[in-house]
Every structure is written in structure tokens, then in C-alpha cells.
Amino acid sequence: xxxxxxxxxxxxxxxxxxxxxxxxxxxxxxxxxxxxxxxxxxxxxxxxxxxxxxxxxxxxxxxxxxxxxxxxxxxxxxxxxxxxxxxxxxxxxxxxxxxxxxxxxxxxxxxxxxxxxxxxxxxxxxxxxxxxxxxxxxxxxxxxxxxxxxxxxxxxxxxxxxxxxxxxxxxxxxxxxxxxxxxxxxxxxxxxxxxxxxxxxxxxxxxxxxxxxxxxxxxxxxxxxxxxxxx
Numbered sequence: 001x002x003x004x005x006x007x008x009x010x011x012x013x014x015x016x017x018x019x020x021x022x023x024x025x026x027x028x029x030x031x032x033x034x035x036x037x038x039x040x041x042x043x044x045x046x047x048x049x050x051x052x053x054x055x056x057x058x059x060x061x062x063x064x065x066x067x068x069x070x071x072x073x074x075x076x077x078x079x080x081x082x083x084x085x086x087x088x089x090x091x092x093x094x095x096x097x098x099x100x101x102x103x104x105x106x107x108x109x110x111x112x113x114x115x116x117x118x119x120x121x122x123x124x125x126x127x128x129x130x131x132x133x134x135x136x137x138x139x140x141x142x143x144x145x146x147x148x149x150x151x152x153x154x155x156x157x158x159x160x161x162x163x164x165x166x167x168x169x170x171x172x173x174x175x176x177x178x179x180x181x182x183x184x185x186x187x188x189x190x191x192x193x194x195x196x197x198x199x200x201x202x203x204x205x206x207x208x209x210x211x212x213x214x215x216x217x218x219x220x221x222x223x224x225x226x227x228x229x230x231x
Contacts, residue, residue: 021226023181025188028221032213036206039078043209046071046086051205061107065099066092069158071209075216076159092158102157102164106150109168113146148186149175155219173228185222189214 054060070092077084124135156167193211196204
């Protein structure tokens with residue numbers, strides 16, 4: 001199912017302090033809402049297929065990259081006003097190796113961050129009352145920063161010729177001068193995706209695609225116009 005909706009034009013939002021690039025977060029969410037409601041079957045059924053496949057043990061890590069590549073490219077097509085079908089999600093397998101390497105590198109990044117964080121949390125948990133609170137705050141803040149720093153990796157790798165390792169470098173390089181808005185963007189998309197866990201988790205079939213659509217639109221309207229020049 002497709003619609004005749006044309007490409008969404010970028011808006012200029014109010015500037016963030018500390019030299020960060022301007023980001024209209026409300027505009028991004030609004031455009032994502034219009035995009036998903038215009039092609040509800042495409043995005044919900046498409047994400048359902050991805051979610052079912054990724055629930056298969058030992059398969060999820062291998063297939064996550066190509067499937068996410070495919071879903072991101074479907075979103076990009078509809079964002080640009082091009083037709084897309086549910087089956088286009090599997091076109092991500094045309095870049096199977098690139099998708100796999102991207103996910104594996106992100107997995108390694110997660111492990112590298114998690115191990116010292118886990119050790120610190122164990123130590124803090126030994127401190128009565130205050131320790132667990134500090135541990136929780138530290139874990140939440142760290143994961144949010146990591147999510148923000150790696151936010152555009154899959155979009156960069158899926159929607160450009162940039163290779164996985166360079167996609168990580170470029171995402172982090174963009175994050176550093178735009179830390180405030182990027183952390184806010186990461187937090188909002190995480191909350192939107194998690195909201196779907198209510199109603200027995202059925203809502204996630206709507207909220208997770210919505211979060212991914214927000215991310216793709218942010219890639220087009222926030223990352224690309226302000227991405228640092230390649231060195």
C-alpha cells in the first residue's frame with residue numbers, strides 16, 4: 001500500500017545553545033506522524049515482518065542489519081515521495097555483508113561500553129541506599145549518550161556509500177558538537193518506541209516504526225544539512 005504523498009520539505013528550527021545546529025524536533029515528529037499514517041499498512045506490516053524474523057534465536061544478530069537496512073530504505077523512498085512495497089524490506093539483503101558488519105560493530109561498541117559500566121555498577125551497588133540510585137542514573141545517562149552518539153550509524157550506512165566503520169566515526173563526529181539536541185532526539189525516539197510496550201506490547205508495532213521514521217527524517221533534515229566536512 002502506497003500513497004501519493006510527496007517529499008517532506010525540511011524546516012529550520014530554533015537554534016540550540018553552545019553552537020549546536022538547529023533542530024526542529026517537533027517538526028520531525030509531526031512529519032513522521034504524517035508519513036506513517038499515510039502508509040500505515042506498509043510500515044506496520046513491514047515492521048511486523050522484521051520483528052518476527054528477529055525473534056528467531058541465533059538469527060537476529062545475523063539478519064538484523066540487512067532487515068533494518070531494508071526498512072530504512074523503504075522509509076527513505078516514501079519520504080522522497082517514491083512508491084514502496086512491503087517486499088522492498090528484503091532489498092536490504094542486497095547489501096547483506098554491509099548490514100551484517102554494521103550491526104556487529106554496533107554490538108561490539110555496546111559490549112565495550114557495557115563491561116566497565118557493569119563493573120562500576122557492581123561496586124556502587126555495595127553502597128547502601130545511595131549506591132543503587134547513583135548506579136541507575138549512571139547507567140541511564142551512559143546508555144543515552146551512547147545511543148545519541150551512534151544514532152545515525154545505520155542511516156548513514158544504509159542510505160549512503162559510507163562503509164560501516166566510517167559511519168560510526170561520522171555519527172560520533174556529528175554528535176560531539178550537537179550533543180544537547182542529539183541526546184534529546186535519542187531520548188524522545190526511545191520513549192516513543194517504548195510507549196508501545198503498553199497494551200500487551202501490541203502498540204510497539206506502531207511506535208517502533210514511528211521512532212525509526214523520525215530517525216530517517218532526522219537524518220535527512222538534521223544530519224545531512226549540518227554534517228561536518230569529510231577530512
